Amino acid sequence: MTRLQTALDAIDNANAKDPNLDDGQPEALLYGQRMSEEANRLFPNASEALKIAARGQHIERWVLKRADFPEGRAGYLSWRRELGQHHANRVSEIMADAQYDEEDIIAAGAMLRKEGIKRNEEVQALEDIICFTFLKWYFAPFAAKHPHEKVVDIVRKTARKMSADARVRVLAEFELPADLAAAFEAPAA
Template sequence: MSMLDEVLEIIDQINAQDPRMTATVGAAAVPSDLIYGLRMSLVCDRFAPMADDCVKIAARGQYLESWLFDETLASAESPSSPAPTDEQQRAHSADKLAKIMAANGYDDQACNTVRNLLLGSQDASDGRLQLLEDLNGLVFVQFHAQQAIAKFDKANLPQLLRNALSKMSDEALSFAWQVTDDPIITGSIQSIRKNLSPQKKSVYYLD
């Protein structure tokens, strides 16, 4: 088994402990962090098969043990404690993921790269951070957008979709447009693409 496969297997074993469950079509509910990580890897294989180990590991494990920082779960266990923050969750997941990588043969540079990706502090010039944003956006389009459309009031949908899609690159938005036929989503994608910054229109990492 390769180092990458070993790390991904450990991530899945940990994510399988998530007490929160996500319903899946035609199958039993699955631990939420586990199914999200698997979906990120699936989308990565389709959209960016050339991605390196750092991106693949960050994609699979970006929410590692995130249930420990779920405000509802945390408040039920410790009602008087301050609500955990997203920053605390990201730091915890980043540190734990880096330790898992180091224990399975990855060097300091790779471990620090993944840690910085999860913290959002990776140098943007190499494209990895943008690629991680793209993968999150594509997972939303393919697996969560329909639920959001059904759940949210139509007046709030445009802003919701802008928030979810505006961080994506033009290349990822183009890919998303090809894999969905929902007119609300495709319309939002077209609108966002018209106003993209030059940086979003050129993602060198994917070239």
């Protein structure tokens, strides 16, 4: 077994313990598999660090509950920062156990903490993978539960996080209503 497969299996084993289910499977496990599918599709020549970061994007997400953080934007941002750090720490442990060198471990951690988005190619690639995964599997259920204004706002925020190439690809791959497509047509802020 390769060290890549060893790392991916370890992430899957951790995520298989998610008590939350989606489509009859542990949520984090299914999300990681979907992230890997999009990573392989969007970036077929991705580094192993990027492939591992994609799979581990939500590793053990359920251990830090949003309800355990203060209400409001500040509480939400604190929760997201702590989640990113938790994901990076767990993936780093798994990569070390799989005999990855420090450079690859540091790279994956930076991706998971989103350090250098818009400046670091691999951090941006992970963000693009996250956005495509959201649009492909999670957008429709989200949109069905929220008012249209909130949906438009989320789509704008999603588009701003993406690279120019990814925004072009979204327009080619998804049939979006005009007001949502406009978010991907505009230059990223």
